[in-house]
Amino acid sequence: MSVQATAPAAETERRAQGKRPRPPISQGARSERRLAFLLCAPAVIIMLAVTAYPIGYAVWLSLQRYDLRFPDDRGFIGLSNYATVLTSGYWWSAFAVTMIITVISVAIEFVLGLALALIMHRTIIGRGLTRTVVLIPYGIVTVVAAFSWQFAWTPGTGYLANLLPAGSAPLTDQVASIAVIILAEVWKTTPFMALLLLAGLALVPDDLLKAAQVDGASPWQRLTQIILPMMKPAILVALLFRTLDAFRIFDNIYILTNGSNGTGSVSILGYNNLFRAFNLGLGSAISVLIFIAVALIAFLFIKLFGAAAPGAEPERR
Amino acid sequence: MAVQTQTGGAGRSKWAIANTIVLLYALIPVLWIVSLSFKPASSITDGNFIPREWTFDNYAQVFGVDLFTSALINSIGIAVIATVLAVVIGTMAAYAVARLRFPGKGLLVGISLLIAMFPPISLVSPLFDLWRGIGLFDTWPGLIIPYITFSLPLAIYTLSAFFREIPWELEKAAKMDGATPLQAFRSVIVPLAAPGVFTTAILVFIFCWNDFLFAISLTSTQASQTATVAIANFTGASEFAEPTGSIAAAAVLLTIPIIIFVLFFQRRIVAGLTSGAVKG
Numbered sequence: 001m002s003v004q005a006t007a008p009a010a011e012t013e014r015r016a017q018g019k020r021p022r023p024p025i026s027q028g029a030r031s032e033r034r035l036a037f038l039l040c041a042p043a044v045i046i047m048l049a050v051t052a053y054p055i056g057y058a059v060w061l062s063l064q065r066y067d068l069r070f071p072d073d074r075g076f077i078g079l080s081n082y083a084t085v086l087t088s089g090y091w092w093s094a095f096a097v098t099m100i101i102t103v104i105s106v107a108i109e110f111v112l113g114l115a116l117a118l119i120m121h122r123t124i125i126g127r128g129l130t131r132t133v134v135l136i137p138y139g140i141v142t143v144v145a146a147f148s149w150q151f152a153w154t155p156g157t158g159y160l161a162n163l164l165p166a167g168s169a170p171l172t173d174q175v176a177s178i179a180v181i182i183l184a185e186v187w188k189t190t191p192f193m194a195l196l197l198l199a200g201l202a203l204v205p206d207d208l209l210k211a212a213q214v215d216g217a218s219p220w221q222r223l224t225q226i227i228l229p230m231m232k233p234a235i236l237v238a239l240l241f242r243t244l245d246a247f248r249i250f251d252n253i254y255i256l257t258n259g260s261n262g263t264g265s266v267s268i269l270g271y272n273n274l275f276r277a278f279n280l281g282l283g284s285a286i287s288v289l290i291f292i293a294v295a296l297i298a299f300l301f302i303k304l305f306g307a308a309a310p311g312a313e314p315e316r317r
Numbered sequence: 318m319a320v321q322t323q324t325g326g327a328g329r330s331k332w333a334i335a336n337t338i339v340l341l342y343a344l345i346p347v348l349w350i351v352s353l354s355f356k357p358a359s360s361i362t363d364g365n366f367i368p369r370e371w372t373f374d375n376y377a378q379v380f381g382v383d384l385f386t387s388a389l390i391n392s393i394g395i396a397v398i399a400t401v402l403a404v405v406i407g408t409m410a411a412y413a414v415a416r417l418r419f420p421g422k423g424l425l426v427g428i429s430l431l432i433a434m435f436p437p438i439s440l441v442s443p444l445f446d447l448w449r450g451i452g453l454f455d456t457w458p459g460l461i462i463p464y465i466t467f468s469l470p471l472a473i474y475t476l477s478a479f480f481r482e483i484p485w486e487l488e489k490a491a492k493m494d495g496a497t498p499l500q501a502f503r504s505v506i507v508p509l510a511a512p513g514v515f516t517t518a519i520l521v522f523i524f525c526w527n528d529f530l531f532a533i534s535l536t537s538t539q540a541s542q543t544a545t546v547a548i549a550n551f552t553g554a555s556e557f558a559e560p561t562g563s564i565a566a567a568a569v570l571l572t573i574p575i576i577i578f579v580l581f582f583q584r585r586i587v588a589g590l591t592s593g594a595v596k597g
Contacts, residue, residue: 029418036419043410043469044425047432050466054443061443119335126336132583133343139575139586140347141527143545144568148350151561159349162364187346192590199591241433248436251529255549267438267530274442275534287439294436 113193146255200234353565388547407472415480479513
């Protein structure tokens, strides 16, 4: 199956865990197996059919000259689409913008999310209310929130724009636009980060903190030397997922600036190549490059920081 | 950001302040768009946070346009169908992951993890071409299929975390007491599993409801355009009217189901969001 190609890590994991101890199987175990395969089959088939096959198809498209305006001029051109993308200033500026947005917003989200998690963890009065309210940014449609920010920063219309000196229009300037995009991104996703961190926080034993306090550890020492190290697995999972998520940012930018004034992310670039320039070959090359970038980020997280893949967890039980 | 442990008046007022900040943080952008949606065209550009005069004109206008009503129906229909299918398929797989022993479990979990990390934009160009080829472009199934795919990892994680907490011995006990397998399943297992399935359904629905990238790439007409796309494409009633008010009203309408879910099922959503990610 094409699984080996797409999921080498999972494949070796399976070999390590599934195949080594293989005692003769009983009748019951065999029927249990058959049932399990039947139950999993629909999920596996649909997940592979809609991701593995299209990404393979994208690789194939990316090797062709394929402009929807000139469909007859289609032909195999090897890696030259990649050369075009990688030597173009558009790709690298979009890549830089994406990285800046990703790094800054994940860093802010982590600090704010941790503060929010501590508030939710410790507060007694109004606990239910706080936890309910925090879910609103998480649940709200990104496009809706983006419009709220856009109107807020539109001169004349917006309550925030009116606080600025007269004549400034933040959404027409590159740096200010990126700041607004980061603000929108942070507002929307900090609660999710906070909830993941809150779950990690719940695993830190209160007794330990009390003991440290008795021994004279300051609040800051307790945070950096007890709470954070004990939360490390939760922190890494939260950071990994948010980094990957921020890297594919699209909705907020599309609404706020539509990529103008040098604010387009790689996703915006891919979208524009496809639906504004109708160049399926170049668009596919960009898609494949984004896929590779995301895979690299995930790989680095897991290798460098030892972020436990959350999927490994059910296997242990 | 220190961990506060002190009690008493000073500590309590500190918490009150912290909670108020959180409240304002979460609510201000939402209240702002609500406020805009009630402003009449004459004062929509006054920049006031609270409208000076109130009107329902914007809502009337939004429902006066065919485009938005059909988009709302598309959004609801597509999200509901995708949710039901994803939850059914996810429940089957999650049951196997949580309860059965079989080789390849790690592989299944690995595939779902990869898909959870997959960048949707990478699929947009191939799916656009494939869907045009097989006639799924600009149809409901054309959106439902990718939605199911991308919500399955979430569904499988959340559900298998819930299923591992269920005391399955009760089923055996019920059978010992003389219940048929079907009875044991219906009156013991279903009530225990229902909260987890329901929570998963809410999370998947929110995911589908929120999507913009697939919706804007794989649809082109009223036949399947969803509400998020309709809002983004809004133009004013006439060429000279700014669509701000209509966009705000439509945005508020899109937010209502989310607010209802959050208000009524807060505890469950939190449990569901955190169960799959950190520890079952």
